[in-house]
Amino acid sequence: MKTVLVYSGGLDSTVLLYDLLAKGVETHALSIHYGQRHRRELDAAATICKELKVEHQVLELPQLQALFGDSSLTNTAIPVPSGHYAAENMKSTVVPNRNMILLSLATSWAIALKADSVSYAAHSGDHTIYPDCRPEFAETMNQAIGLADWHALRLDRQFVDTSKADIVKLGIELGVPFDKTWSCYQGGELHCGRCGTCLERREAFYLNGIKDPTVYAPDAPSLESLIANNWNIDA
Amino acid sequence: MKTVLVYSGGLDSTVLLYDLLAKGVETHALSIHYGQRHRRELDAAATICKELKVEHQVLELPQLQALFGDSSLTNTAIPVPSGHYAAENMKSTVVPNRNMILLSLATSWAIALKADSVSYAAHSGDHTIYPDCRPEFAETMNQAIGLADWHALRLDRQFVDTSKADIVKLGIELGVPFDKTWSCYQGGELHCGRCGTCLERREAFYLNGIKDPTVYAPDAPSLESLIANNWNIDA
Numbered sequence: 001m002k003t004v005l006v007y008s009g010g011l012d013s014t015v016l017l018y019d020l021l022a023k024g025v026e027t028h029a030l031s032i033h034y035g036q037r038h039r040r041e042l043d044a045a046a047t048i049c050k051e052l053k054v055e056h057q058v059l060e061l062p063q064l065q066a067l068f069g070d071s072s073l074t075n076t077a078i079p080v081p082s083g084h085y086a087a088e089n090m091k092s093t094v095v096p097n098r099n100m101i102l103l104s105l106a107t108s109w110a111i112a113l114k115a116d117s118v119s120y121a122a123h124s125g126d127h128t129i130y131p132d133c134r135p136e137f138a139e140t141m142n143q144a145i146g147l148a149d150w151h152a153l154r155l156d157r158q159f160v161d162t163s164k165a166d167i168v169k170l171g172i173e174l175g176v177p178f179d180k181t182w183s184c185y186q187g188g189e190l191h192c193g194r195c196g197t198c199l200e201r202r203e204a205f206y207l208n209g210i211k212d213p214t215v216y217a218p219d220a221p222s223l224e225s226l227i228a229n230n231w232n233i234d235a
Numbered sequence: 236m237k238t239v240l241v242y243s244g245g246l247d248s249t250v251l252l253y254d255l256l257a258k259g260v261e262t263h264a265l266s267i268h269y270g271q272r273h274r275r276e277l278d279a280a281a282t283i284c285k286e287l288k289v290e291h292q293v294l295e296l297p298q299l300q301a302l303f304g305d306s307s308l309t310n311t312a313i314p315v316p317s318g319h320y321a322a323e324n325m326k327s328t329v330v331p332n333r334n335m336i337l338l339s340l341a342t343s344w345a346i347a348l349k350a351d352s353v354s355y356a357a358h359s360g361d362h363t364i365y366p367d368c369r370p371e372f373a374e375t376m377n378q379a380i381g382l383a384d385w386h387a388l389r390l391d392r393q394f395v396d397t398s399k400a401d402i403v404k405l406g407i408e409l410g411v412p413f414d415k416t417w418s419c420y421q422g423g424e425l426h427c428g429r430c431g432t433c434l435e436r437r438e439a440f441y442l443n444g445i446k447d448p449t450v451y452a453p454d455a456p457s458l459e460s461l462i463a464n465n466w467n468i469d470a
Contacts, residue, residue, distance in 0.1 A: 059298055066292065067340060069347030096346035097339060097383045104335040105302060111331035112304030137382040144379050147372040148332045 002026040003156060004110040005119045006102045007056070009045030011201060012121035012159060014181045015171040019158075020119060021052065022174055028113060029056045030106050034098065035065030035074040038187020048180055059105065071095045080185045082194045082233055093185065093196060099132035103141055103155065111149045118145060119156040125164045125200060135160045164200055165207035172210065179213040193220025194233050203231055237261040238391060239345040240354045241337045242291070244280030246436060247356035247394060249416045250406040254393075255354060256287065257409055263348060264291045265341050269333065270300030270309040273422020283415055294340065303330055315420045317429045317468055328420065328431060334367035338376055338390065346384045353380060354391040360399045360435060370395045399435055400442035407445065414448040428455025429468055438466055 003020060007013045007029035020027045031045045042058060049056035065074045074095060081093070099122065106118045122133040131137065142155035159167055171178060183201045184191040191198050193216030202223065205212035212223075221233050238255060242248050242264035255262045266280045277293060284291035300309045309330060316328070334357065341353045357368040366372065370392075377390035394402055406413060418436045419426040426433050428451030437458065440447035447458075456468050 057301065059301065061296060061298060063294055063296060064340070064343075066294065067343040067347060095343075097343040100339040100342060100379065100383055101336075104332060104339040105299070107335060108299075108302040108330075108332040112302060131382060131384050134382060137379065140375060140379040140382055144335065144372065144375040147366060147369060147375055148335055149366050 001117070002113065002115040003028070003117045003119045004106045004113065004115050005029045006106050006121075007031050007045050007049070009041035009043070009048065009181060010121075010183050010197075011171070011178060011181045011204075012123055012164070012167050014044075014048060014178075015167050015174065015176050016119060016121040016159065017048070017052070017054065018174040018176050019170065021054070027054055027119075028109070028115070029054050030102075030109055031056065031058045032102055032105060033058065033060045033062055034095070034101065035062045035068065036095075037074065037076055037080070037185070040184070040187045041182040044180055044182040048177070057109070064101070068095055080195055082192075094130060097132060099130075099137070100141065103145065107145050107148050107153065110153055111151075114151070115153070117154050117156045119158075121159050121167075122157055123159040123162050123164055123167055133160075164204040168204040168208050172208065179215075183214075188217060190215050190217045191220075192217050199226070199231055199233070202226065236352070237348065237350040238263070238352045238354045239341045239348065239350050240264045241341050241356070242266050242280050242284070243356075244276035244278070244283065244416060245356075245418050245432075246406070246413060246416045246439075247358055247399070247402055249279075249283060249413075250402050250409065250411050251354060251356040251394065252283070252287070252289065253409040253411050254405065256289070262289055262354075263344070263350070264289050265337075265344055266291065266293045267337055267340060268293065268295045268297055269330070269336065270297045270303065271330075272309065272311055272315070272420070275419070275422045276417040279415055279417040283412070292344070299336070315430050329365060332367060334365075334372070335376065338380065342380050342383050342388065345388055346386075349386070350388070352389050352391045354393075356394050356402075357392055358394040358397050358399055358402055368395075399439040403439040403443050407443065414450075418449075423452060425450050425452045426455075427452050434461070434466055434468070437461065 003025050005017055005027050029049050031042050068074045110118050138157040138160050145153050145155045183197045185195040185197055186192040191214050202212055238260050240262050264284050266277050303309045345353050373392040373395050380388050380390045418432045420430040420432055421427040426449050437447055
């Protein structure tokens with residue numbers, strides 16, 4: 001089995017990478033710079049692939065920014081909101097149709113490599129804000145990818161019904177070096193500890209009852225205050 | 236109605252552009268340099284959009300070439316084959332999953348513009364060689380595009396069951412300046428008159444019984460010899 005993994009260098013796709021390798025799947029990792037505010041996760045992806053001796057291709061496509069309008073993840077004029085994903089203001093972190101772009105690029109490479117599948121780590125916690133993380137989107141993309149070439153190709157989206165907490169649980173079993181992954185939208189020297197993806201990350205470790213190895217910025221809200229405020233930092 | 240048109244500057248998408256404008260659709264044209272051998276069709280697209288006062292965005296993504304392996308359309312080390320599309324050797328002109336990439340990029344822009352649709356000009360003659368020109372691929376992409384955002388968006392692929400000859404017929408009715416469009420894979424000063432897309436173009440005019448306004452290279456096979464050899468230039 002051979003796959004092309006859409007690899008951000010974040011927590012979810014790193015667990016998926018470890019899982020694929022544990023299952024003996026020949027994995028080629030593709031990371032895309034699509035104009036996101038910072039390169040922290042791309043650097044994390046490169047470091048981890050190098051250690052695992054996984055082929056890693058980084059496509060530099062900052063020009064794509066011109067398509068995305070007012071996403072706070074690609075337009076530095078718009079501040080990244082603080083708070084949990086569930087909050088209305090997190091909508092500015094939507095990058096329109098990002099997943100279809102990433103999957104289409106990975107599919108091209110998969111066809112050229114004669115791989116059996118394209119893998120990506122969309123998970124169940126992503127749905128409420130991101131339309132292109134819904135299981136029905138993934139299922140339709142699986143069909144489209146299956147028609148993109150004459151030989152059979154499928155979309156492996158094994159986390160689509162899995163929670164972030166369960167991904168962390170799997171990662172613990174697989175010995176994933178979580179401290180080397182990058183999640184934070186801000187891209188500072190340390191994880192900010194207060195943006196949507198930082199809160200989700202912190203909560204996932206908390207729900208597993210294990211210590212989060214991530215070093216957060218000194219002004220990040222404390223775990224105790226987050227729990228007390230039901231993960232709402234604006235309360 | 237508002238649409239984003241995947242616009243190559245070739246014959247088919249130019250006829251579609253004229254048709255959309257004739258129907259009063261607000262059209263935004265997107266051209267992609269994905270590493271194709273030459274820029275002749277991108278230049279054609281720019282000229283035509285300027286004349287029509289259509290907003291035109293050109294995305295320069297030559298880096299995508301790294302994904303495509305051995306396509307003769309993007310890898311200059313591989314010669315473009317001569318002859319009709321039906322011939323086996325034309326398979327080298329497949330750019331793996333090109334249409335999904337183009338559609339995914341157009342969809343991002345369509346979401347940002349709050350457009351109603353994405354339009355592209357895949358036609359019935361494309362199917363035999365290009366898997367991503369099949370009607371079932373287009374239908375599945377229509378579903379995926381419909382799930383890519385919370386607001387409704389659809390894929391307009393009105394030529395998917397139309398022959399090239401019938402596209403030319405529609406273009407004649409709409410007054411399309413065919414001489415300003417570019418089809419040839421080679422990208423020389425003039426259309427080569429012998430690659431798959433040149434032959435298809437010549438045949439489409441011939442089937443309509445009208446003179447092809449395209450100026451072909453002096454060494455191109457004559458129309459008479461093509462007809463005599465049943466459009467097979469190797470015979």
